[in-house]
Amino acid sequence: MPKVTMTVNGMAVSGEVEGRTLLSDFLRDDLGLTGTHVGCDTSQCGACVVHLDGAPVKACSVFALDAEGAKVTTIEGMANPDGSLGVIQKAFQDHHGLQCGFCTPGMVMSAAALLKENRKPTEAEIRAYLDGNICRCTGYHNIVKAVLAASGQDVSRIAAE
Amino acid sequence: MYAFEFARPRTIAEAVKALKRDEALALGGGQTLIPTLKNRLASPSVLVSLTGIAEMKGVCRTDDGMVAVGGGTPHAVVAREARKLYPALAALAGGIGDPAVRSRGTIGGSLANNDPAACYPAAVLASGATIVTNRRKIPADKFFRGMFSTALAEGEIIIEVRFPVPRKASYQKFRQPASRFALTGVFVARFDDGVRVAVTGASEGGVYRWKEAEKALTAAFRPSAVEGLKVSPKGMIGDLHGTPEYRANLVRVLTARAVAAA
Amino acid sequence: MPKDHGIGAPMTRREDVRFLMGRGTYTDDVNVQGQAHAVFLRSQVAHGRIGKIDTRAAAKMPGVLAIFTGEDFKDVGGNPAGWFIGSRDGTPMREPKRPVLAHGKVRHVGDAYAAVVAETYAQARDAAEAIVADIRELPAVVDMAEAVRNPKNRVHDELPDNVCFDWGWIEDNRAKVDAAIRAAPHVTTLHLVNNRLIPNAMEPRASIGEYNPGTGDYRLTTTSQNPHLTRLLVAAFVLGIPEHKLTVVAPDVGGGFGSKIYHYGEEALVLAAARRLGRPVKWTAERSESFLADAHGRDHVTKIELACEKDGTFIAIRTETLANVGAYLSNFSTVTPTFLHGTLMAGNYRVPNVYVNVKTVFTNTAPVDAYRGAGRPEATFSIERVIDVAARELGIDPIEIRRRNFITPDMFPYTTPVGLQYDTGNYGATMDRLVEIADIAGFEQRRAESARKGLLRGLGVNCYIEACGIAPSNLVGALGARVGLYDAATVRVNATGNLSIMTGAHSHGQGHETAFAQVVAERLGIPESSIEIVHGDTSKIPFGMGSYGSRSLAVCGSAIVRATDKIIAKAKKIAAHMMEAAPEDVEFRDGKFSVVGTDKSVDWGAVCLKAYVPHNFPHESLEPGLEETAFYDPANFTYPAGAYACEVEVDPGTGKVTIASFAAADDFGNIVNPLIVEGQVHGGLAQGIGQALTEGAVYDSSGQLLTASYMDYAMPRADDLPFFRVDHSCRTPCTHNPLGVKGCGEAGAIGSPPAVVNAVIDALHRGGYTHVRHIDMPLSPVRVWSAMQR
Known part of the structure; x- marks a missing residue:
């Protein structure tokens, strides 16, 4: 089987994979990084979003061999170096931006990609950017609020009542 | 997915050669093809990924005033790099799928697939663009041949798309x-x-x-x-x-x- | 300042840390040494007779370990319906066997008729394709009315027709209701479809079966909302495994919304395969399988009549409903369209005459069962839509007509004509609150602003009431439930004073680990950080009926309170012994035990330690240890209620509906964690708005599911929804549980669809499209635009 080498969350990794092995399979099955979730088979739900050379991608729609030599960041690489929650992760907790947690890794990765491109996104920009991440629990209210908060914007007026 | 061999050529010439193999299939960004493969609706013996070919990526203005987009350019890059050169094209690219799809999906892949609900074909046809392949230049009016059907021959790769820029x-x-x-x-x-x-x-x-x-x-x-x-x-x-x-x-x-x- | 901990505090959730770090453990994240993989072969036709299934070629393929067909399970039990319903004529409901794998016939697209177990998933899938099955296609029964009309074409050959039961509620009242409607000065009649939905929890179902030949123990790790029920069903009904030899574990579960309440055949298969092979067997659904094989929701066709006086006073409601149960009876499928639907048909109103008729129908479609709200959204939609139409016909303001008919606070406890006794409520107060938070007064100005943009703005309002906190065993038992619906909890205090609480609830997003700890912390006067909530493992938890029906806090939380109270009683005895006082003289407050009228006291930690270091205990009267279990059976349902308002903008050029605002005023009784409650409402609203605007499962006439992926089944996305305005300041505490709580998980999904539809119809009427009386959900752009064309 062909060998693939890449950097995942700052660590050089390699493994033997099949041609059909998806990046999501490689992360989950070969590296044990099960934070990247697979929620659909049509490239729609976004639970598997990771960063590939800095850009958000759906790991279920990239072949592992196509990530040869790439830098990959997954949800497991998002905490602060001391192990505490990163700014976006903390905002999701503070604003109850997750319930069952299944879509959460993809949401956080998409939010991180957005904030890299756009440091102070509007509500509409956040909603548009999260178009490819489906959440069934939260109604997105607290996710959008968390992303606004993570970008340093005041969310006190988006009180629930 | 059925099993297949995976090829990742670095040049157009290598890609063309790889695609000559039996049951070879070109892979652009894969945002349509990968779900198709998962559903076992295609069974290539070798999948030739075009994502590693640097010469097929990027957006630039040509000497004759056109905007040229490399066939392997992801939508996100077109959305960013064509913003000043051809704003309506950039806006279209920035509205395809979602951000993660736009990181991978390419203009060449979209045009070669010619999904009847895809966005790019509208821009290409309305602009009167020219599709440049490894073999020839195809005017937009001759390229689209109905749902999921184009003028492309087997093994033919979209290298670049040249858009005249409307007023x-x-x-x-x-x-x-x-x-x-x-x-x-x-x-x-x-x-x-x-x-x-x-x-x-x-x-x-x-x-x-x-x-x-x-x-x-x-x-x-x-x-x-x-x-x-x-x-x-x-x-x-x-x-x-x-x-x-x-x-x-x-x-x-x-x-x-x-x-x-x- | 809000409280920072205990009951009422908006504490952030402890479970979030593992989810946000990618350290959750969902079933598919679990890999067991030596596991093999199962793949199911599913019917591609809706209805067909199974002839020979040739597995010879598949069995020889690389990696294949075993192949199962319906033949392998023909002598084991079936997956039963959990609730018996009788027909109007006194005959029992029809209960065809639901086998582990289809036998004799396949009855819906996606019906599994074979399974392959192989070393790898890919090998199993390759082999599944090599199985040659002779399936002779039969005409599909898809449309419910046709299924009833034409009994020759039957989903189950052994039944005389396709009707499961024909239920009347309350049958004895029928003549009286008919007479009231005949005599009424105004009757509004509406034909409604409550669209079929696919639950789509983001985590697809998955199961791992294990068998230890050395001990005879089985273990099932599975995506379940109630592992104990699954254990009971698998053990006692399906496979005949001794219940004590089966452990069911539901680890982190990525949403359920009802679809993971039920036991499914895949769970039995992986256990049976593990037994046969002596090694673990894992199956994970692909999303495409979820669409075809998870239990769907709703799917009612209803005629509703509302009889009123000219001043809008309600006289009678009568409904006739066809409810789809799909091809087989799923566990809760018979109670959902009956006792969770018909008993709510009086809504929040004084309506003296109500009669509900429901015929449940077998069709060649996926089983239909409880989905968030389960029966109550269907009831609410029917009532609240017909009220809106009646208000328009009578020229009465839609808020006013509701107010005129509300059950008023002085009338509680209030017995409805459909068999429930509402314990408490204040519907006028929630409506007042709604009018305020939705800024109803400012609507006209907003409408004018929309009009300037070329958009039609409309306002829709409705109320809802639900019965949740499922449920009192004596009541449900009398109504046909085959199980009790109490719950259990064990509180285990360790020697060092911290606690493990074992609860029968299962958290798959609801935040029990945080909220339940707040309840106990408040009760004991100790910090939440010293309390661990343990759930989802039958080997650790005494018993439990799981989480659904907005029951976790009201029922399971009450069990925790009862067990905690037993702990306090026992701890008082220990403290009394320590302080050489009588137990009745010991008072417990803020984590401290003291002897009334003295300065003697011992703290919580000292008592806990003493419990496990019982030197000089009088062992005849005082046992060592500090652990208590309680079973709690509620006295009644709880009755959350509220009022919702939606504003929409309709684009007349495209028919596209945009939710401009949505406000929800709910009465949930007491609130333990407002942050979590708000989140539950938000999520419910999104699902209700999804039902109203985007979602709908559609089968074609041959029984093929047209909405079989996210490419065609429209899930609400972030840009389909606004920020919501939610309020739960109206609180009439539940009168019969120790926390005074009512449940909040389903309210949003129950209360929101009629508000959206009412708003769209309002927008069209205000825009001059007065010929549009009703549009069936989902109100997709094409449907709205088509309705607008004359």
């Missing part, structure tokens, strides 16, 4: 509520010598030019010029998300809105 242009997309593809999309491009209007998502024949609107808009480029036109539902797609009558209505409404927005 004004706009793409108006009405999204299918589930897939977010175009339920109907209309690209209006106003050139010095006339207006071109291309419609995607609506017709059973795939992307097409709405010549009647072109004529009316060439005479008077304002929304009211098309509001009185009749669009026949005959030949329009009918499915869960839109009847033929509904799509016919969208063609007219979106064209008028594109004119207003251009």
Whole structure:
């Protein structure tokens, strides 16, 4: 089987994979990084979003061999170096931006990609950017609020009542 | 997925060679092909990924004033790099799928697939763009041959797409509520010598030019010029998300809105 | 300042840390040494007779370990319906066997008729394709009315027709209701479809079966909302495994919304395969399988009549409903369209005469069962839509007509004509609150602003009431439930004073680990950080009926309170012994035990330590240890209620509906964690708005599911929804549980669809499209635009 080498969350990794092995399979099955979730088979739900050379991608729609030599960041690489929650992760907790947690890794990765491109996104920009991440629990209210908060914007007026 | 061998050429020449193998299939960004493979609806023996070919990526202005987009350029890059060169094209690219899809999906992949609900075919046809392959240059008017069908021969790769830049242009997309593809999309491009209007998502024949609107808009480029036109539902797609009558209505409404927005 | 901990505090959730770090453990994240993989072969036709299934070629393929067909399970039990319903004529409901794998016939697209177990998933899938099955296609029964009309074409050959039961509620009242409607000065009649939905929890179902030949123990790790029920069903009904030899574990579960309440055949298969092979067997659904094989929701066709006086006073409601149960009876499928639907048909109103008729129908479609709200959204939609139409016909303001008919606070406890006794409520107060938070007064100005943009703005309002906190065993038992619906909890205090609480609830997003700890912390006066909530493992938890029906806090939380109270009683005895006082003289407050009228006290930690270091205990009267279990059976349902308002903008050119605003005023009784409650409402609203605008499962006439992926089934996305305005300041505490709580998980999904539809119809009427009386959900752009065309 062909060998693939890449950097995942700052660590050089390699493994033997099949041609059909998806990046999501490689992360989950070969590296044990099960934070990247697979929620659909049509490239729609976004639970598997990771960063590939800095850009958000759906790991279920990239072949592992196509990530040869790439830098990959997954949800497991998002905490602060001391192990505490990163700014976006903390905002999701503070604003109850997750319930069952299944879509959460993809949401956080998409939010991180957005904030890299756009440091102070509007509500509409956040909603548009999260178009490819489906959440069934939260109604997105607290996710959008968390992303606004993570970008340093005041969310006190988006009180629930 | 069925098993296949994976090839990742670094040059166009290597890719062309790899694609000569039996049952070889080219892989662009994979955002349509990978789900198809997962469903076991395709069984290539070798999948030739075009993502590692640097010479097929990027956006630039050519000496003759066109905007050239490499066939392997992801939508996100077009959205970013064409913003000043061809804003309506950049806006279209920035509205395809979602951010993660736009990181991977490429213009070449989209055009080669020619999904009847894809966005790019509308821009290419309305702009009168030229599709440059490893073998020839194909004018847009000769490229699209109906749903999922193009002028491309087996093993032929889209190297680049060259867009003449209109004076004004706009793409108006009405999204299918589930897939977010175009339920109907209309690209209006106003050139010095006339207006071109291309419609995607609506017709059973795939992307097409709405010549009647072109004529009316060439005479008077304002929304009211098309509001009185009749669009026949005959030949329009009918499915869960839109009847033929509904799509016919969208063609007219979106064209008028594109004119207003251009 | 809000409280920072205990009951009422908006504490952030402890479970979030593992989810946000990618350290959750969902079933598919679990890999067991030596596991093999199962793949199911599913019917591609809706209805067909199974002839020979040739597995010879498949069995020889690389990696294949075993192949199962319906033959392998023909002598084991079936997956039963959990609730018996009788027909109007006194005959029992029809209960065809639901086998592990289809036998004799396949009855819906996606019906599994074979399974392959192989070393790898890919090998199993390759082999599944090599199985040659002779399936002779039969005409599909898809449309419910046709299924009833034409009994010759039957989903189950052994039944005389396709009707499961024909239920009347309350049958004895029928003549009286008929007479009231005949005599009424005004009757509004509406034909409604409550669209079929696909739950789509983001985590697809998955199961791992294990068998230890050395001990005979089975273990099932599975995506379940109630592992104990699954254990009971698998053990006692399906496979005949001794219940004590089966452990069911539901680890982190990525949403359920009802679809993971039920036991499914895949769970039995992986256990049976593990037994046969002596090694673990894992199956994970692909999303495409979820669409075809998870239990769907709703799917009612209803005629509703509302009889009123000319001043809008309600006289009678009568409904006739066809409810789809799909091809087989799923566990809760018979109670959902009956006792969770018909008993709510009086809504929040004084309506003296109500009669509900429901015929449940077998069709060649996926089983239909409880989905968030389960029966109550269908009831609410029918009532609140017909009220809106009646208000328009009578020229009465839609808020006013509701107010005129509300059950008023002085009338509680209030017995409805459909068999429930509402314990408490204040519907006028929630409506007042709604009018305020939705800024109803400012609507006209907003409408004018929308009009300037060329958009039609409309306002829709409705109320809802639900019965949740499922449920009192004596009541449900009398109504046909085959199980009790109490719950259990064990509180285990360790020697060092911290606690493990074992609860029968299962958290798959609801935040029990945080909220339940707040309840106990408040009760004991100790910090939440010293309390661990343990759930989802039958080997650790005494018993439980799981989480659904907005029951976790009201029922399971009450069990925790009862067990905690037993702990306090026992700890008082220990403290009394320590302080050489009588137990009745010991008072417990803020984590401290003291002897009334003295300065003697011992703290919580000292008592806990003493419990496990019982030197000089009088062992005849005082046992060592500090652990208590309680079973709690509620006295009644709880009755959350509220009022919702939606504003929409309709684009007349495209028919596209945009939710401009949505406000929800709910009465949930007491609130333990407002942050979590708000989140539950938000999520419910999104699902209700999804039902109203985007979602709908559609089968074609041959029984093929047209909405079989996210490419065609429109899930609400972030840009389909606004920020919501939610309020739960109206609180009439539940009168019969120790926390005074009512449940909040389903309210949003129950209360929101009629508000959206009412708003769209309002927008069209205000825009001059007065011929549009009703549009069936989902109100997709094409449907709205088509309705607008004359």
